[in-house]
Amino acid sequence: MARPIKLGLDYFPMDTDVLKNIKIRRLMKKYESPGAILYLNLLCDIYGNSYFVQIGQDYLFDLADQLETEDTEIKAMLDYMVEIGLFDAELWKQNILTSKSIQERYLTAKGRYLNEKKLEKQYLLIPLPEIKARVSTVKTPVCTEKTPVITVETPVCTVESAQSIGNKNKVENNKENESINLNNNNHNNARVRENDQSLKAEWDQWKKELLNDEDWCASLVRYSGKGLAIIEHALEAMTYFDDFIVLKAQEDTTRTKKEYQMSFIGWWRHNNWETNRQLLTGTKQVAPPRTEYKKPAARKSRYEEMMEVAAEAKLLTKKMYENNGFGYTIENSLEATTDYTA
Known part of the structure; x- marks a missing residue:
């Protein structure tokens, strides 16, 4: 796929x-x-x-x-x-x-x-x-040149010797080509390593310049929303950013100071301006918050609800007698009634 x-x-x-x-x-x-x-x-x-x-x-x-x-x-x-x-x-x-x-x-x-x-x-x-x-599509050119065919006939008595000589020459030519390619690859790899070392030295220089730039640091504080503490972790974050570039083979994207600055800000913002070393390097994952569920209270029975209503009615009736004054006390009145809450 x-x-x-x-x-x-x-x-x-x-x-x-x-x-x-x-x-x-x-x-x-x-x-x-x-x-x-x-x-x-x-x-x-x-x-x-x-x-x-x-x-x-x-x-x-x-x-x-x-x-x-x-x-x-x-x-x-x-x-x-x-x-x-x-x-x-x-x-x-x-x-x-x-x-x-x-x-x-x-x-x-x-x-x-x-x-x-x-x-x-x-x-x-x-x-x-x-x-x-x-938008142009880049296509690999196809080689159409044909290898000439040798039509010279070889005497029967020398077929084996001619084939042997041809195979020997082919092996020698292949070894020579492999040697040339190996030397070219070694030379190219050495040049790439030299360029990478030079580029990393420029990265270190750009870090010092950016961290010494008060305007850039102030903008970083405002843009991140993390306060002055973000400056204390900026150098460490830049170091991890260098490793990220090398790991992703994206050295060609940071050939200038401006490209390095913009790529670093985008990378750190993508990581939520994290300052924890383990979280920043991806060696530790943030645990999701746990949700606690409370068990609902047991529902009361119909009998218990009726008893509570009767008790509230009794208390309310007592307050009505005492506040309005009907000429007799609540105790005498309640003795003549049936107590449904007993």
């Missing part, structure tokens, strides 16, 4: 001059850091889903809870993002957030792995013919 193709992306590209973009500058001028964090959060959710996200009441609550603000404030930010052109205005009328540039980046990232049948065509801002033109 073939493995299903994933619609969302594990990571997405971002322009290096995004903070110089006039639309982002307008957003940050009006809503400051919360506006930029909200936009980044939306991009992560959009590309994680595919190329759009549908805004509902639960999703608005989740965004407001993360930014520690109100739903109405989040809605106002979204309306302003649509107003300045970060998202498409027509689709926003259907509570859909996307844009043509977002869809172009999505198509570029998916490439030949794009599953056209599962595209939500009603939300596409790019015509299908143009999409098919963008």
Whole structure:
């Protein structure tokens, strides 16, 4: 059974001059850091889903809870993002957030792995013919060159010796080719190891720069909602993130500091900003909460219910005689009546 193709992306590209973009500058001028964090959060959710996200009441609550603000404030930010052109205005009328540039980046990232049948065509801002033109299927070229056949006849008396010589030459050629391929592989592996060591050294340098960046640390505190304690565990979390990249063979996705920063935030957010070492590495699972059920109280019999009603009636009658004063006491009156509660 073939493995299903994933619609969302594990990571997405971002322009290096995004903070110089006039639309982002307008957003940050009006809503400051919360506006930029909200936009980044939306991009992560959009590309994680595919190329759009549908805004509902639960999703608005989740965004407001993360930014520690109100739903109405989040809605106002979204309306302003649509107003300045970060998202498409027509689709926003259907509570859909996307844009043509977002869809172009999505198509570029998916490439030949794009599953056209599962595209939500009603939300596409790019015509299908143009999409098919963008997505090219890479095929392995087939070698059509034929090996020439030697038609020279060999005398019968030398057939065995010719075959023996041919087999010997073939074995020698195979050994020589294997030796060449082995040397090439060793050289390539050595170069890969050298590049990996250089890349890990860059990761360590990026960690120091990010943790020494007060603005980045402050944004991380606000975005995670965990307080200053999140900074104390950031370096340890980055170390586990490095192991995750190597384990998944995704070194090519973190070739720049910005790619490393965005991938790390997405990974930690996916792990609910966990700081426990065992939970963060997946060696310990969170036990589900236990639900305790209380045994319902035993139901009283009809006789017991009647006795309780009779006792309450007797008490009520006594209070009526004492409060209204009929000229005789409750004791004399009750002696003349039948006591049904005896």
